[in-house]
Amino acid sequence: MPPLLSLNQVCREFQVRGRQVVAVDTLDLAVEEGEFVTVVGPSGCGKSTLLNLVVGLLPPSAGRIVYRGRAVEGINTAIGYVTQKDNLLPWRTLVENVEIALEIRGAAKNERRRRAGDLIGQVGLSGFEDHYPHELSGGMRQRANIIRTLIYDPELILMDEPFGPLDAQTRIVLQDQLLKLWRASRKTILFITHDLVEAITLADRVVVMTSRPGRVKHIAAVPIPRPRDVYQIHMSSEFREVYNKLWNELRPEVAPA
Ligand SMILES: Nc1ncnc2c1ncn2[C@@H]1O[C@H](COP(=O)(O)OP(=O)(O)OP(=O)(O)O)[C@@H](O)[C@H]1O
Numbered sequence: 517m518p519p520l521l522s523l524n525q526v527c528r529e530f531q532v533r534g535r536q537v538v539a540v541d542t543l544d545l546a547v548e549e550g551e552f553v554t555v556v557g558p559s560g561c562g563k564s565t566l567l568n569l570v571v572g573l574l575p576p577s578a579g580r581i582v583y584r585g586r587a588v589e590g591i592n593t594a595i596g597y598v599t600q601k602d603n604l605l606p607w608r609t610l611v612e613n614v615e616i617a618l619e620i621r622g623a624a625k626n627e628r629r630r631r632a633g634d635l636i637g638q639v640g641l642s643g644f645e646d647h648y649p650h651e652l653s654g655g656m657r658q659r660a661n662i663i664r665t666l667i668y669d670p671e672l673i674l675m676d677e678p679f680g681p682l683d684a685q686t687r688i689v690l691q692d693q694l695l696k697l698w699r700a701s702r703k704t705i706l707f708i709t710h711d712l713v714e715a716i717t718l719a720d721r722v723v724v725m726t727s728r729p730g731r732v733k734h735i736a737a738v739p740i741p742r743p744r745d746v747y748q749i750h751m752s753s754e755f756r757e758v759y760n761k762l763w764n765e766l767r768p769e770v771a772p773a
């Protein structure tokens with residue numbers, strides 16, 4: 517079976533005030549259906565650009581992106597994109613925000629409410645359906661941001677540091693919820709994070725990118741069985757082994773000598 521998604525020698529450059537910035541350089545990556553792949557790399561190395569290329573918001577300057585055997589041209593609607601900043605609509609309640617994609621697709625109101633209610637329950641937000649975004653905590657908004665993408669059942673979900681602004685404890689709770697949602701739905705996830713512990717906890721494979729221009733420096737499989745205990749996993753020797761290997765790859769990119 518060919519991979520669900522493949523990037524072959526993908527480059528993307530930007531012209532900024534007469535200066536050329538190469539954000540992504542000859543990047544090769546393949547993601548199999550059902551895989552959970554995480555990407556770590558220093559700030560500004562092209563991670564968000566990578567996701568924008570995959571979903572079709574930006575065309576590559578060179579190289580090819582292939583999804584289910586076809587070259588990506590324009591926005592790929594089979595892909596869900598959870599952006600770094602939640603973009604909940606402030607004038608809609610939690611449940612109205614979660615069901616928006618089904619509304620756009622013309623689903624009946626009771627069907628929308630049922631699916632939104634299921635997801636809201638799965639991430640522990642029952643009772644907050646009628647709250648507006650400003651009445652929710654950062655962690656609650658981030659959960660809403662994720663389930664509003666899951667509700668329309670995209671095949672591939674891109675996540676750009678979805679837990680970035682949250683405190684360490686809330687992150688672990690949301691990692692646990694995300695792994696449970698993923699297990700139940702068998703989706704494919706490509707997940708960007710700054711946090712190497714998070715990257716290993718979640719992933720089947722971790723991709724380390726170089727500093728800009730971003731390329732794939734190293735890919736490591738995470739041979740830790742599932743289901744994983746996100747509250748304890750970092751203490752196991754298997755985890756330490758993967759962590760040390762990946763940190764040796766990542767450290768020179770984050771803090772050059
Ligand atoms: N639309 C754009 N126009 C011009 N330059 C851009 C654009 N998008 C990204 N860049 C540049 O491309 C490079 C990579 O940016 P990108 O946002 O992909 O980095 P990142 O790895 O996501 O960083 P962070 O971890 O801080 O979010 C940066 O130098 C940035 O200035």
Ligand SMILES: [Mg+2]
Pocket residue numbers: 563564565676
């Ligand atoms: Mg980014």
